[in-house]
Amino acid sequence: MKVSLVILSSDTDVLDFFNARQGSVVAKELRKSGRQFNVLCLSHELSPEEITNRLVLAHERSDCVGIVVEDKLRDSVPKEKGAIFTKEFNATAAKPSLQNYFGHQLARWLKNLLRLSEIFRDGKQKKCLMLPLENFQAPEIDRLKQIIRSENDESQFFEKLEGTLKNIRNRSVPKKKKSGQRHFLxxxxxxxxxxxxxxxxxxxxxxxxxxxxxxxxxxxxxxISLNREEHYNVSIEDGNISGEFAACHGTPIRIGPCTHINMFPNGHIR
Known part of the structure; x- marks a missing residue:
């Protein structure tokens, strides 16, 4: 398993620390089981678009990517909250002992990222986690995004995540007509x-x-890096589906009547 840590900071001491330590900045217990950790330090002078492009490349080379960002640079992080897993830090607070500070700050957060990657291997969980976030209308989706965005370094992270995923799974139903054993969310x-x-x-x-x-x-x-060929078939219980949906770049797209829509996790429709 390949894991990338992307470091975004304006502090040269912090960048030098991560460049020197590389994967050894990760606790030994997390480096077991054949996990390979790569550290990529990005200049704070890069534009948000350039940072986004670097993250795409990191995902192409890794199974999962965590972003460690200095708090004053949070606006440089892509606003696509459904794509990223981030941890903020304060450079001033880190200075007295970079090793101790980041050892403590990253441990549980990184452990949660690794466990999240394991959950994606469970088909029942994956189909809930990959839902098109802007199109699947449910309060559980808002809660899911909040947990990942704001509670990803908590000790109760997985209890909260599992509770929300269970609520999404409870939306699994058959169609009344001609669906057989097939279930849909x-x-x-x-x-x-x-x-x-x-x-x-x-x-x-x-x-x-x-x-x-x-x-x-x-x-x-x-x-978590995705298989970009996976998509959802979106339909209604009976007849043709149509209407307005959110495209991947935020603009609405109107779909005429059809039996089903091929929709990718990011909302792209083809």
């Missing part, structure tokens, strides 16, 4: 989402019309 708009077995290529990310954030949200969900 039904949202509050009566749309039925099924993680497809077939493949229809990858989510499109070419610029234009897309933006760097489209590529990032296609490559990652909550810091």
């Amino acid at each position: 039904k949202d509050d708009k009566e749309h039925y989402y099924e993680l497809a077995k077939e493949r229809h290529g990858q989510a499109e990310t070419a610029t234009p019309p897309h933006f760097p954030l489209c590529a990032l949200s296609a490559a990652s969900r909550f810091g």
Whole structure:
């Protein structure tokens, strides 16, 4: 398993520390089981678009990516909250002992990231975690994003995450007509989402019309690298589905009547 830690800071002492220590900055217990850790330090002078492009490359080379960002640079981090797994730090507080500070600050957060990557291997959990966040209408989705964004270094992280995933799984229902044993995740708009077995290529990310954030949200969900060929079949209980949906770059897209929609986790429709 390959893990990348992306460090974003304006403090030369912090950057020198991570460049010198590389993977050894991670606790020994987390470096077991064949895990390979790579540290990538990014200049604070990079534009948000350049940082996003670097993160996409990191995901192409790694199974998961964690972002360690200096608090005063938080606005440089991509705003696609469904794609990233971040930990903020204060450079002044770290200065007395960088080793002790980051050893303490990163331990539980990084452990939670690694456990999250394991959860993605469970098919029942993965189909809940990969749902198109802007299109699947349910309060559980808002709670899921909040846990990942604001509570990812807490000791109760997985208890909270599991509780929310259970609530999403409770939305699993069969269609009343012709679905057999197939179950779908039904949202509050009566749309039925099924993680497809077939493949229809990858989510499109070419610029234009897309933006760097489209590529990032296609490559990652909550810091875990995705198979970009996986998508959902979205339908209604009976008849043709149509309506307005959120595209990956934030603009609405209107879909005419069809039996189902091929929708990727980042919202791209093809």
